Amino acid sequence: MQWLDDLDDLIAAVGLISEHIRRFFLALFFLGFASLALVAGVLLALRHPPLASATAVILFVTLLYRSVTVPRTAFRQSA
Numbered sequence: 001m002q003w004l005d006d007l008d009d010l011i012a013a014v015g016l017i018s019e020h021i022r023r024f025f026l027a028l029f030f031l032g033f034a035s036l037a038l039v040a041g042v043l044l045a046l047r048h049p050p051l052a053s054a055t056a057v058i059l060f061v062t063l064l065y066r067s068v069t070v071p072r073t074a075f076r077q078s079a
Contacts, residue, residue, distance in 0.1 A: 045052035 041052065041055075044055070
């Protein structure tokens with residue numbers, strides 16, 4: 001019976017390691033996506049400044065709207 005417990009512990013350890021690896025690759029993916037979005041924004045601003053300005057205004061208004069409509073949390077009330 002002890003070897004079953006050891007086998008269970010081994011499987012749990014492999015699961016924990018795989019979770020760390022999954023989080024690392026997920027962070028790497030989001031970092032790459034954010035970098036790609038940054039480069040795309042700069043290229044858009046250089047190639048079509050009015051379109052880039054309109055996109056920035058839409059994003060800014062969306063963030064303002066979200067900041068007004070999201071209910072307050074305990075963290076936001078203390079600030």
